[in-house]
Amino acid sequence: MPRAGLDTAAVVAAGADLADEVGAGRPTMAMLAERLGVRTPSLYKHVAGQEDLNRRIAALAMSEAGEAVGTAVQGRAGRDALAAAARAFRTYVVDHPGRYGTTIGMEPAGPEDPLAAGSRRVLEPLLAVLRGYDLPETDETHALRMLRSLFHGFATLESAGGFQWSTDIDESFEWLIDFVDRGLRSG
Amino acid sequence: MPRAGLDTAAVVAAGADLADEVGAGRPTMAMLAERLGVRTPSLYKHVAGQEDLNRRIAALAMSEAGEAVGTAVQGRAGRDALAAAARAFRTYVVDHPGRYGTTIGMEPAGPEDPLAAGSRRVLEPLLAVLRGYDLPETDETHALRMLRSLFHGFATLESAGGFQWSTDIDESFEWLIDFVDRGLRSG
DNA sequence: CACGGCTGGCTAATGGACTTAGCTTTTAGT
């Protein structure tokens, strides 16, 4: 009987793919095992259980989202950087709704939690974007929270089909970038 | 054997309470039945299943949130109305994290879905707030989506413990209201 | 007041999911 050659990263990656296909929170250990060509209990050699798997998927999603935003921001500043960051984040979430959705409602268990580290990877480039505007230092945290809330909220609502009218969503998104840019410049 | 005297509304209300206590998506039919002093299968006389229960909880949450925001906005205009709406929404979500969390990622099944009706109850007063600003009509939908995204994102992140530094969250929230108000006035 | 039907409860049973325990075989290092 040949070995499947799995490791934790492979299991988590497959779980993340599965979440993107069937929706956040929907994948079961059984589905994942079948996809990996392995029996369900074998998964427990690589992850501690469903809870652990989900935490790892969420951390992966955060880290990937952070990388996408970071890359998009490289070499840009001001409105350009803001728009690039926003679009990169939205694109990531729309392309990976399941794994990103796994992050929702999950509390980091402490500053050492990989999930918290992933969050920081997202926040870092956003902070860099804000540095391109002339904000009083005390406002930086507030603005950062605003950006995160706005991007997170928009992407989450969009990927859940939460915007009802026919008005073009892309258009709303560009409007939103403009709105934030103007607000930050006049701050 | 005396009757428990349940009906659909009572079951949904108890489910919503339970969600607030143990977290969105966590309540089981078994827990709910025990709390209602009834055996699990009896719940199916009032609710079609777990999926149906969650949809009803979500619809209830939306409707309640809409009512809270609507009441808060009554008799106010401009910045006042915006601030009242924002605070009412945030307060509702913080006080009822489980039932509000149940709405996340749930797609309305059509315009007749009570969940969609609940969403409209939230959007209505927000639209009224926007009417207090001088926006071009084409911007109204965009602004509405922005408000919804921002409030939803902020409240969701907050109630999941997603804001990491020690900077006061209330302060960020007030800053955010101010930011939006300024942006809408200069629109 | 009797009574018949609906309604809301119950028990029993099925199927599926997560998880643990314990065994076996591959594989990597000496």
Place this chain on the structure above:
DNA sequence: ACTAAAAGCTAAGTCCATTAGCCAGCCGTG
């Protein structure tokens, strides 16, 4: 080649959601 850890497996336990089918309490009619 030999050993030991790692990675698979089967078997089994628990819990949950759901369906089927039964029975008793309530309501309205005669």
